[in-house]
Amino acid sequence: MNKISLSKSSYCNGVQCEKILWLNKYKPEFSAAEINESILENGKKVGELAKRLFGDYEDVPFDKNRFVMKEKTDKLLQEKPNIITEASFIYDNNFCSVDILKNDLDGVEIYEVKSSTKIKDIYIDDIAFQYFILSNLGFNVKKAAIVYINNEYIRGEELEINQLFKIEDVTNIVREKQAEISNNIDFINSFMESHGEDSEPDKELGNYCFDPYSCAFWQYCTRNLPKPNVFDVSGMFTSKKFEKYYEGKISFEDLENEDINKKFLEQIDFELNNREAKIEKNAINDLLDSLKYPLYFIDYETCQYAIPEYEGTKAYQQIPFQYSLHIIKEEGAPLEHKEFLAEFDDENIIRNFAESMIKDMPEDGSVIVYNKGFESGRNRDIGKMYPDLKEEMERINGNMVDFMVPFRNRDYYTKEMKGSYSIKYVLPALYPDEPELDYINLELVHNGGEASNAFLNLKGKEPEEQKRIREALLEYCKLDTYAMVKIWEKFIEVTKG
Structure with a gap:
């Protein structure tokens, strides 16, 4: 058998769905994979920091030629005991780089570093593949462990990496999986050999299309399904969608008489029968009657750091770095706009955010948001970090009104919302x-994820590029709050008469 070259990532792809490997090889142009720079950067930073866990280390630089990395590793292995990072090995056309290798006199320990806050099954497959290669090369692998993020650790003035990282010994589990690893490798090679470029494999859709990762070829593999279909039902659990799919209930026509949630049926009904807008005027009037001037329409943007950057924060804590605020001081008053966008190197980013917001919303008017849970949660975080600001944060939270509620409750619904109450569909x-x-x-920034990525990637950019990105962030966030103003105007319009 002409065996394919398997790496850790390609092996894990094959475990999830062997067709991913075939599509990556023969139809890569149909991949919808998006490069998330902030996730890649987070992973890189976590990996680099973790290399210091066991003291001094020797690093094997990345090289497109895997044999160059292997040869460098072979030389370093002679210097035991030592720590080698990115130690690289090849066995029977299978390749792996071990994130951290403890090279002891009586054997080795392997550590796989993840920027996650919990251990997933696919991580076990990853390190078990590494164990398979090293043990077959004759190494005595004494220990296999996963290094991951402790998101309960609160950073002090200095970062303590031994507190930031957790290390879990998975040696016994990994050893028990060795026969499975061998069988999987044989299956993958047999599969790829029997399916050439003109022999696309049939593969039924399944939960593995989204677990452990969303497949980049989903649109390709579902290209022949009717549109819309069961996978377009907003809010339905993925497992339930597949249950209906396996029953042959795929199109909206198939689903319209099914015993499913009434909101799902409503989306299907509106789509199939092109219904007029549904507007519960009493519910919307109750919301409007609850408003008190001045009206503060506000939206936050946040980012997350795998390695906590600021004293008093945890890994992956939502860090507010921007807000947009539209204000109507009294009935008939002109619309005003205020905004805040932190500098990327501001060490007091959270406090400066909060103090600016308090200054811009001094009165007890209605604080109008879209998805109250998010903004109020950030305000509670601020109150915990800065007790002197807690009363003001509670005041703002106490005045919050959530404009998402009428859409979530389906008091206001149209076919074009496609079952969603996201503002990106509603507006x-x-x-x-x-x-x-x-x-x-909009230019550059079109959603919250892009806003977060843009802010996180400001560092290192040229001044002109930074200016361009900051302007795009301001325009995006401004639209989020102007959208709420327009929703308020629409509420007034549709309840007249």
Whole structure:
């Protein structure tokens, strides 16, 4: 058998779904994979920091030629005892780089570093593959362990890496999986040999399309399904979607008489029968009657650091770095706008965010948000970090009104919302002919994920590029709060009469 070259990542892809390997080889142009720079950067930073866990180390630099990395590793292995990072090995056309290798006199220990806060099954497959290669090369692998993030650790003035990282010994589990690893490798090689470029394999859709990772070829593999279909039902559990799919209930026509949640049926009904907008005027009037001037329409943008950057924060804590605020001081008053966008190197980013917000919202008017749980949660975090600001944060939270509620409750629903109450669906549904309200027309930043990535990647950019990105962040966040103003206007319009 002409064996393919398997790495840790390609082996794990094959474990998830062997067709991923075939598509990556023969139809890569259909991949919808997106490069998330902040996730890659987080992973890189975590990996580099973890290398220091056991003291001094020798690193094997990355090289496209795997044999160059192997030869460098072979030389370093002679210097035991030592610590080698990215130690690289090849066995029977299978390749792996071990994140951290403890090279002792009586054997080795292998450590796989993950930027996650918990251990997933696929991580065990990853390190078991490494164990398979090293043990077959004759190494005495004394220990196999996963290094991952402790998100309960609160950073002090200095970062303590031994507190930031958890290390879990998985040696026994890994050893028990060795026969499975061998069988999987044989299966993958046999599969790839029997399916050439003109022999696309049949593979049924399944939960593995999303677990442990969302497959980049989902759109390709579902290209022949009717549109819309069961996978377009908003809010339905993935497992339930597959249950219906396996029953042959795939199109909306197949689903319209099924015994499923009434909100799912409503989305299907509106789509199939092109229903007019559903507007519960009493519910919307109750919301409008609860508002008190001045009206503060506010939206936060946040980012997350795998390695906590600021004293008093945890790994992956939501760090607010920006807000947009539209204000109507009294009935008939003109619309005002205020905003805050932190400098990327601001060490007091959270406090400066909070103090600016308090200054911009001094009165007890209605604080209008879209998804109250998010903004109020950040305010509680601020109150815990800065007890002197807690009373003000509680005041702001006590005045919050959530404009998402009428859409989540389906008091206001149209076909164009496609079952979703995300503002990215709601706004164009309410204002289909106003391009200035369409997030697609924004430059660089179109959603919260892109906003977070843009801010995290400001460091190292040229001043002109930084300016361009900051302007895009301000425009994006401004649209989020202007959108709420427009929703408020629409509420007033549809409840008249």
